[in-house]
Amino acid sequence: MNAPWKHGSVGQRDPFHAFVCDDHSFDLLRAVASEMGWAPEKVNKGGMRNAVQSLSITASPQILFVDMSESGDPLNDINSLAEVCEPGTVVIAAGQVNDVRLYRDLVASGIQDYLLKPFGADQLRDALAQAQAVFLAPRDAGPERPHMTVAVVGTRGGVGASSMATSLAWMLSEKKKRPTALLDLDIHFGTNALAMDLEPGRGLTDAIENPSRIDGLFIERAMVRASDMLAILSAEAPINQPMMTDGGAFYQLLEEFRQAFECSIIDLPRNMLIQHTHLMTDVNVAVVVTELSLAAARDTIRILSWLKSNAPQARILVVANRVHPGAPEISRKDFEQSIERKVDVIVPFDLRIAAQAAKLGKTLAETAKGSKVGAACTAMMDEVLGLAGDEADNPGAKSTARKGDSLLGKIGDFKSMIPSRRKDKATALEG
Known part of the structure; x- marks a missing residue:
């Protein structure tokens, strides 16, 4: 930048x-x-x-x-x-x-x-x-690539969506050398800057309070640089200070990002997804981060259905994060059957790497180089780039649900699995 x-x-x-x-x-x-x-x-x-x-x-x-x-x-x-x-x-x-x-x-x-x-x-x-x-020095910008906007949404709190967002932004900037902007829309409790050992600054709160100030110059001053290729806009607003906004500031920020960067990564809390639908208008790829649990399966179904209705242009990538090597709460097969599509990337749970990343103030992808976690993060990036790259040629790919599916019916079908699952668990305990 x-x-x-x-x-x-x-x-x-x-x-x-x-x-x-x-x-x-x-x-x-x-x-x-x-x-x-x-x-x-x-x-x-x-x-x-x-x-x-x-x-x-x-x-x-x-x-x-x-x-x-x-x-x-x-x-x-x-x-x-x-x-x-x-x-x-x-x-x-x-x-x-x-x-x-x-x-x-x-x-x-x-x-x-x-x-x-x-x-x-x-x-x-x-x-x-x-x-x-x-x-x-010559100012040859080289061949222009269309701007790529990626929204990362967690199906539930604690599934690691922010970890995936920071990792994706880091990999695009470091491995692919693409100028990248990372926007953390958890205004009060965002962790993107914290994960990279950076002070968030007041840029995002200033933008919300004064949307008319947002222009290229504001972007240059307000964003915190993590590296030559990666800049972050985030906040740690006081928790006794509600952020009253119609979302217009966020839309303007994304418009400026398109002029200044090649890639925009939005760490989008699910409540913001519902409150500010227009943020998904120009998103190329939506990364849905989940875990293999009953509650996450329910919410994955709901979010996929919402994306199909409200962001039909967005290609969907489902990432199951923090998957334990033993038996998860729900098997991958049952999870995929319930959401009626495959899980694209599985990121294994590794407490040592997660703790090391937090200790060093580095992204999970950077810390996990050479491990299965690192390979999964790279696979996620490759999938995102692939979806964004062939969007114009194959707009119907990666459909989030089958035609004629009923959301209530899908949730009801999955809930029918609950009694047998609990019965099996009780039998195992008695044994």
Whole structure:
């Protein structure tokens, strides 16, 4: 994900401007600028405040060096700078705060580099040379692929839908190198950012409270970057603060995702599925995550039927997660018979891998490399890509139910299995 000032063409712009706070940096920048063939008079005193004021009335340079030593709120000031910078500007910041989190936040906001003061001539030359290379690099985006939107829905709480959503987003971004957005719509209790050891930020709550602010620039600032190819939008809203929304903000976010990313993964709680039906309008693939239990079978039937009626364009993938190696509550055969379709992917239960993923702050798929769990996650990704890829050629595939099926009838048929199952269990206990 690139910041707004990292797009655009070279055009007729000054190659370099600098705004610094101290005499040492001022003299050093003038000397190095002269070495690189740039006008030394483009080095100015005044730091961030002067930079924002100056660039609000003049054209932005190709490369901008700005001193943040006198900035009380670096991230907010960088956002103010972005508002006055034209597309294409590569920004190098400098400051006296030696903090890894600040560095990551600044890079995530779109700056090219952050130099800790005092810096030397060699360090400055390297940073400016790298910035020049970034600005002049070819901007060939390569062959365009149609945007893919995937909704991940859990049939019940605790089946691991969020784990599957984060794993899918990670694999698409890391293994397939596709720019991917992950949207966690559990506003109060979402765990997508937590699973990757990230702070969720206020981006999602800000979007809900101020939908009119949502645009490409908002997306760049609000999303938290997990890697160069993966960005997350989530929240941890106070539980005494209900989020009142008609869902319009979510729809606008997804519209912006289509412009900025190749893939959008929505971690969609089932209550949101019912409350905001329009979120499924443009979904290509719906991943239904379930467990092999009686209650999950009932709810899988209901959700598959809902998807058939409300999102007929979506291709369906059923993933049974956390399947114990021993006998599950319901066998795979009986489960598939009850939902009248096959389970596409079985993800085995592995407590050690799950605990390790939580401990390391990594996705299940990343932690499970080389294991059966990892292979199942990869199979899920391949199935999703396959369904999205052949959607136009075979729109009738993966039907969620047979024609003429009655939802009430299907649930009733399955409930008829309950007495015999309980009787068998009681007989086993007596024995």
